[in-house]
Amino acid sequence: MSMVARSRRIFSIVKNNKNTLLYSSVSANGPSEPIVSSAILGNQPTSSTPPPLSPPESAAAGSVGGKPLSFLKYTLIAALTGGVATAGYVTYAYTLKEVDEKTKPLRASAKVSAGVDLSSFDHIYLWCLWFCYPVISVPAKLIELYLDLRASTEEHVRGFTEPSSEMLLPDLHPQEQHVFTLVLDLNETLLYSDWKRDRGWRTFKRPGVDDFLEHLAQYYEIIVYSDQQAMYVDPIVDRLDEKHCIRYRLSRAATRYQDGKHYRDLSKLNRDPSRILYVSGNALESCLQPENCVAIKPWKCEAEDTHLLDLIPFLDYVARHMPADIRPVLASYQGRDIAKEFIERSKEHQRRRQEQKHQGRLWRF
Incomplete structure (x- = not known):
């Protein structure tokens, strides 16, 4: 009986020692068998890095820290937009x-002044x-x-x-203070430029332009005023004016850019505005001083054109009689063809003089 009791006691001690070693190996060295790993670790993460925040916690943290930044951003955008709109x-x-x-x-x-008491x-x-x-x-x-x-x-x-200078022309010589300034447009007034695919650009002189310039250069200071670039104006005028009747050339740099167009500003010529005449086929559309404009028909290569030659008698009369202010004279021709109207007035003036002369003869008898 004692042998049986002693055997049971030894068996229980051995059994207790095995259980102690099993739990000791699991807790100290980790599991060595897959089944033990799956049984003990279960769904625990195998990585040593800490687990990320759960979605609810992350959203809560962003909402707390993001609202002030978003409010500041939209405030700055609104302030900038308002400032730009106001400016x-x-x-x-x-x-x-x-x-x-x-x-x-x-x-x-x-x-605030630093010296204030x-x-x-x-x-x-x-x-x-x-x-x-x-x-x-x-x-x-x-x-x-x-x-x-x-x-x-x-x-x-x-x-x-703006024009390149407040005074586009040098001072007039003292002996020429009485001389009128004749400003001439270039395109569709003195010449016409045409482009075709088979021959490119060609420039044509208006009929009578040579006689027009040569005759009026005796009485006027002649200026060419164009809205084209100088690189275009200079060679054209060199070929056009072989007798050097034109004193000065003004190109695009001397114009005033306004409402999408280049205008001739006669107030910058450094000349008396009462002694300036601007002759152009597009005078009223290209000049800022309509009271100085002499409008003629634009020329577009019509072979029988005589408008420049027809205008010579009027300009010759102005140069010889030298009115104190040309602007009222031009205003009296407003809305009319100046060349034709001048001929009609000249005929009427001659008729009146003939009548007065005839009446004088009758009175003497």
Whole structure:
């Protein structure tokens, strides 16, 4: 009986020792069998890196930190858009001088002199000034920046839209102060340029242009004023004016660019406007001083054209009689063909003189 009891006791001790070793190997060295790994580890992650945040926690963190940044971003975009829209409207509605005058009080209030005696101010006023100064100074600085940028931009644009100089011609010689200035357009007035596929560009002289220039050069200072580039005008005029009847040539750089067109600005010629005549086939559409315009028919290669020669009697009469101001004279021909109207008036004047002469003879008898 004792042997049986002793055997059972030894068996229980051995069994307890095996269980102790099994759990010890699992906890200390990790499982060595796949089934033990699947049984013990289950769904646990095998990587040593910490697991990421769960989707609900990540969304919650983004919503807390993203709202202020999004609000600041949209606020800046709205402020920038409003500033650009305001600057665009002001640029369209007001000139630079008007903006400068209207914003001068605001910009002056933002300038605090360092030499002011602060003890003479009330403390409440000083506190208000200290709090309000950033609110006033920031718009004032932005306005000053806008004025500087607009001034530099307009100065740059003016170089392309304004004539190259305030005085496009040199001073007239003192002995020629009484001489009238005859400004002639180039295309469709003195010549015509035509392009065809088989021959390219060709330039044709208007009938009578040589006699026109040679005769009037005796009485007028002749100027050619074109909206073409100088590289086109100079060689054309060299071939056109072989007798050097034309004194000066003005090209596109001397025009004023306005409303998508290049206009001749006679006020920049450095000549008395009462003594300027502008002859052109497109006079009223190309000149900023319609009161000085002598409009003739545009020439487009008509072989029987005589308009330049027909205009010589009127221009010859003006040069010989030298009216004090040519503008009222031209205004009396407004809406009429000057060459034909001048002939009609000349005939009427001759008829009246003949009648007066005849009446004088009768009176003497």
